[in-house]
Amino acid sequence: xxxIPSTMLGAxxxxxxxxxxxxxxxxxxxxxxxxxxxKASTICGSDIRCIYHQHLGKGPEGYQGFIAxxxxxxxxxxxxxxxxxxxxxxxxxxxHISGCGVCNDCRRGYMIxxxxxxxxxxxxxxxxxxxxxxxxxxxKDLVALPDQLSYVDGAQVACGFGTVYEGLEKVGxxxxxxxxxxxxxxxxxxxxxxxxxxxxxxxIGIDVIDQRLQIAADLQLCDHVLKADPQNVQQVRDLTNxxxxxxxxxxxxxxxxxxxxxxATRKWGSIVMIGEGGTVAFNxxxxxxxxxxxxxxxxxxxxxxxxxLVERIVRWNIRPEQLVxxxxxxxDVDKAYALMATGQCGKVAVCFDxxxx
Ligand SMILES: NC(=O)c1ccc[n+]([C@@H]2O[C@H](COP(=O)([O-])OP(=O)(O)OC[C@H]3O[C@@H](n4cnc5c(N)ncnc54)[C@H](O)[C@@H]3O)[C@@H](O)[C@H]2O)c1
Ligand SMILES: [Zn+2]
Ligand SMILES: [Zn+2]
Numbered sequence: 001x002x003x004i005p006s007t008m009l010g011a012x013x014x015x016x017x018x019x020x021x022x023x024x025x026x027x028x029x030x031x032x033x034x035x036x037x038x039k040a041s042t043i044c045g046s047d048i049r050c051i052y053h054q055h056l057g058k059g060p061e062g063y064q065g066f067i068a069x070x071x072x073x074x075x076x077x078x079x080x081x082x083x084x085x086x087x088x089x090x091x092x093x094x095x096h097i098s099g100c101g102v103c104n105d106c107r108r109g110y111m112i113x114x115x116x117x118x119x120x121x122x123x124x125x126x127x128x129x130x131x132x133x134x135x136x137x138x139x140k141d142l143v144a145l146p147d148q149l150s151y152v153d154g155a156q157v158a159c160g161f162g163t164v165y166e167g168l169e170k171v172g173x174x175x176x177x178x179x180x181x182x183x184x185x186x187x188x189x190x191x192x193x194x195x196x197x198x199x200x201x202x203x204i205g206i207d208v209i210d211q212r213l214q215i216a217a218d219l220q221l222c223d224h225v226l227k228a229d230p231q232n233v234q235q236v237r238d239l240t241n242x243x244x245x246x247x248x249x250x251x252x253x254x255x256x257x258x259x260x261x262x263x264a265t266r267k268w269g270s271i272v273m274i275g276e277g278g279t280v281a282f283n284x285x286x287x288x289x290x291x292x293x294x295x296x297x298x299x300x301x302x303x304x305x306x307x308x309l310v311e312r313i314v315r316w317n318i319r320p321e322q323l324v325x326x327x328x329x330x331x332d333v334d335k336a337y338a339l340m341a342t343g344q345c346g347k348v349a350v351c352f353d354x355x356x357x
Contacts, residue, residue, distance in 0.1 A: 002037075002077070004026055004035070004077060004078060004134070005026060006025065006026055007023050007024065007025055007026060008023070008024055008025075008026050008132055008133040008134050009021050009022070009023060009024075009132065009133055009330055009331075010022060010023075010024045010067040010128065010131060010132030010133070011067065011068055011069070011131040011132065011330065011333040011334075011350075012065060012066070012067060012068060013047070013051045013052055013063065013068045013337070015051065015052070015053070015054050015055040015063075016053075016054075017052060017053050017338070017341065018334055018337075019052075019068065019131070019333045019334040019336070019337045020334070021330070021331070021333065024067065024128075024132065026133075026134050027128075027134070027136040028078070028080075029078055029079060029080030029136060030080050031080055031081050031082040032080060032082045032083060032138060032139050032140065033080040033083075033136060033137065033138055033139065034076045034078065034079050034080065034083060034086060034092075034136075034137055034138075034139055034142070035076070035077055035078035035079075035134055035135070035136055035137075036072070036074035036075060036076055036077065036092065036094070036134065036135045036136075036137055037074050037075050037076075037077045037133070037134060037352070037353070038072055038073075038074045038130055038132060038133055038134060038135050038352055039073055039074045039075060039091075039151035039351070039352050039353060039354070039355045040072075040073045040074075040130075040150075040151040040152045040154065040155040040349055040350070040351050040352070040355045041069040041071060041072045041073070041129070041130030041131050041155060041349070041350045041351075042071040042152070042155040042156055042158075042160070042186075042324070042347055042348065042349045042350075043069075043071070043336060043337060043340040043347075043348045043349075043350075044070060044071055044159050044160065044186070044187075045185050045186065045187060045275075045340075046061070046070075046159075046276060047068065047069075047070070047124070047337070047340070048337070048340055048341050049253075049276070049277055050063065051063045051068065051125075052337055052341060053341070057125070060097075060112075060113075060120065060122065060125075061125065062125065062126070063125050063126075064125065064126050066124065066125065066126065066127055066128045066129065067124070067128040067129050067130075067131055067132045067135075068124050068129050068130075068131045069123070069124045069129035069130035069131035069132075069350070070096040070122055070123050070124035070125065070129050070130070070158065070159055071096065071124075071130060071155045071156065071158040071159045071160065072094045072096075072123065072124075072129060072130025072135050072137075072155060072158065073091075073092070073093050073094070073130075073145060073151045073152070073154035073155040073157075073158065074091075074092065074094075074130075074135060074151065074352075075089065075090065075091050075092070075151075076088055076089060076090045076092060077134070083139045084139065085139065085142075086139055086142055086144075090144065091144070091145040091147075091151070091154070092137075092142040092143065092144060092145055092154075093142070093143040093144075093145050093154040093155070093157050093158055093306070093310065094123060094130070094135070094137050094141055094142060094143075094158060095111065095141045095142070095143060095158065095162075095303045095306055096122055096123045096124065096129075096141075096158050096159055096300075097111040097112050097114065097120065097121070097122045097123070097141075097300070098111065098119075098120070098121050098122075098123070098127065098137075098138050098140075098141050099111030099114030099116070099119065099120050100114050100115075100116035100118075100119035100120060101119075101140065102116075103115045103116055108302060109302030109303045109304045109305070110299075110300070110301075110302045111141070111303065112299055112300035112301075113299060123135070123137070123141075130155070130350075131330065131333055131350060132330075133330065133352065141303070143157070143303065143306050143307050143310060144307075144310070145310070146310060146311075146314050148314045149310070149313065149314065149319075149320075150319075150321055150355065151351075151354075151355045152320070152321040152324055152327075152349055152351065152355055153313070153319055153320045153321045154310075155349065156186070156190065156320040156321070156323065156324075156347060157306060157309060157310055157313070157320065158306075159300065160186055160187055160190045160320070160347070161190045161193075161194065161309060161313070161320055162300060162301040162305070162306040162309060163187065163274060163298070163299075163300050163301060164187060164190045164191045164194055164249075164251075164274065165194060165301060165305060165306075165309045165312075166298050166300065166301035166302070166305060167191075167249060167272040167274050167296070167298035168191070168194055168195065168198065168249070168272075169305070170270075170272055170296045170298055171247050171249075171270040171271075171272050171294075171296060172247075172270075173194075173195055173198040173199070173200050173247060174198065174199055174200070175199040175200070175201050176201065176246060177195075177200050177201055177245070177246040177247045178200070178201055178202040178203075178204065178239075178240050178245040178246055178247075179191075179195045179200045179202070179203050179204070179245055179246070179247045179248070179249065180204045180205075180206070180236055180245040180247070180248040180249070180260075180261060180264050180265070181195070181203065181204070181205045181206070181222070181248075181249050181251060182205075182206045182248070182249070182250045182251065182252045182254070182257035182258065182260055182261045182275075183206070183207060183250060183251035183252025183253070183254065183257055183275055184205045184206070184207040184209075184212040184213060184215070184216050184222075184225070184251070185207075185212065185251060185252075185343065186323055186346060186347040187251040187274060187275070188205060188207070188212075188216075188249075188251035188252070189212070189215060189216060189219075189221060189323045189346060189347070190320065190323065191249050191251055191274075192205055192216055192221035192222050193219075193221050193318055193320070193322075193323070194318075196220075196221060197312075197316040197318050200247075202223050202224075202239070202240070202245075203221065203222045203223050203224075204222060204223065204224045204225075204226065204236055204239060204245065205221070205222035205224070205225045205226070206225070206226045206227070206228050206232055206252075206257060206260065207225075207227070207228060207252075208227070208228040209343050209344065210227070211343075211344050211345070212343065212346070213225040213226075213227065215323075215325065215346045219322055219323075224239055228254075228256070228257060228260075230256075232260045232264065233260055233263045233264045236260075236264035237264065240266070243266040243267075244263075244264050244265050244266035244267075244269065245264060245265055245266060245269065246265075246266060246269045246270075247265070247269060247270055247271075247272075248261035248262070248264060248265045248269070248270075248271045248272075249261070249271075249272050249274060250271070250272070250273050250274060250275050251274050251275050252275045253275030253276055253277050253278045254275070254278060255278055255279050255280045255281065257275075258273065258275070258278075258280035258282075259280055259281065259282055259287075262280075262282050262287050262288065262293070262295065263282070263287055265291075265293055266291075267291045267292060267293070268291070268292050268293070269291075269293055269294075270293065270294045270295075270296065271293065271294070271295045271296070272295075272296040272297070272298050273295065273296070273297050273298070274298055323346045323347040324346060324347045324348070324349045325345045325346035325347065325348070326339055326345055326346075326348050326349070327349050327350075327351045327355075327356060328348070328349070328350050328351070329350070329351070329352075329356055330350055330352065333350055336348050336349075336350050
């Protein structure tokens with residue numbers, strides 16, 4: 001049994017393109033809470049978009065100066081009174097938003113859209129997150145990490161793969177489908193990995209960054225990768241016998257890429273918007289109405305679907321950690337955020353103990 005120290009290091013994001021380490025007290029779990037020894041904590045595009053350069057987020061994306069990191073995975077080292085399922089030694093993923101538990105969205109398992117202004121708190125935004133040696137979590141927010149998966153796999157389920165799975169379940173993916181993914185950041189790469197696992201017939205990816213196109217090609221996640229270009233719609237049609245794709249997933253948030261996703265989708269097809277922020281311009285009649293297309297929006301996922309996804313990841317024998325191109329110790333957390341902000345990487349992880357090796 002390791003002794004738990006009284007203080008720990010944790011990183012905050014002051015909003016000036018830096019990450020700073022400070023000393024915090026190690027929290028004591030209260031009723032229904034656990035203390036995790038953090039093992040892996042990955043960086044999401046939203047951390048860069050809303051917090052790192054400037055504190056731009058509002059409401060649920062409003063960062064309130066807490067320890068950063070909303071993709072944590074770790075091992076329970078202390079359990080407060082009243083815990084019902086999890087205990088010391090358990091390896092767990094944290095659903096990254098703690099909800100009130102009693103609003104309609106929480107009752108559906110979508111704590112992401114919990115309507116309680118007082119009780120909804122996202123880890124790494126409005127309560128302490130994973131960029132620290134220890135993390136205080138509510139037991140109700142935990143998902144068990146199976147033995148077959150590593151902590152780095154688990155960290156990515158938290159926001160990235162869970163979000164993607166929800167979006168793909170909304171449109172349905174099968175062997176009938178050619179799929180276009182616009183934006184091959186970690187979320188787009190996760191989309192490609194899950195589309196392949198779900199049997200998609202053909203996966204086409206688009207990005208502006210050569211390194212990300214290369215990662216998608218090297219890991220054989222995409223059958224075709226295209227550099228972002230005004231000709232993309234025609235190129236996608238050329239790859240699909242002139243039809244366009246059955247399913248398109250935007251993971252870029254870029255207005256041109258979103259328009260490409262809509263226009264490169266064939267008649268009766270579906271598009272899902274995952275990339276956040278920005279805008280898009282399209283002409284409803286020719287672009288969607290006359291071609292009978294459907295556009296979905298998708299925000300994170302429910303905790304039961306996250307649990308289901310973890311089971312499927314094991315069954316499909318896929319490893320989210322393949323997307324991690326760089327692992328940093330907490331001491332180098334500033335380098336980890338700076339690298340993610342350049343986009344010259346796959347997923348970036350801050351790791352501890354055995355996950356750093
Ligand atoms: N909906 C949700 O619940 C949810 C959850 C997590 C993340 N997100 C959002 O998903 C997006 C992706 O997250 P990420 O971690 O992969 O971030 P990221 O910023 O690393 O990825 C975005 C990618 O889009 C690419 N891109 C930019 N312009 C493009 C263009 N014109 N054509 C094609 N590609 C282009 C970028 O080069 C980059 O690789 C972000 O906007 C993030 O905030 C949404
Ligand atoms: Zn996220
Ligand atoms: Zn709620």
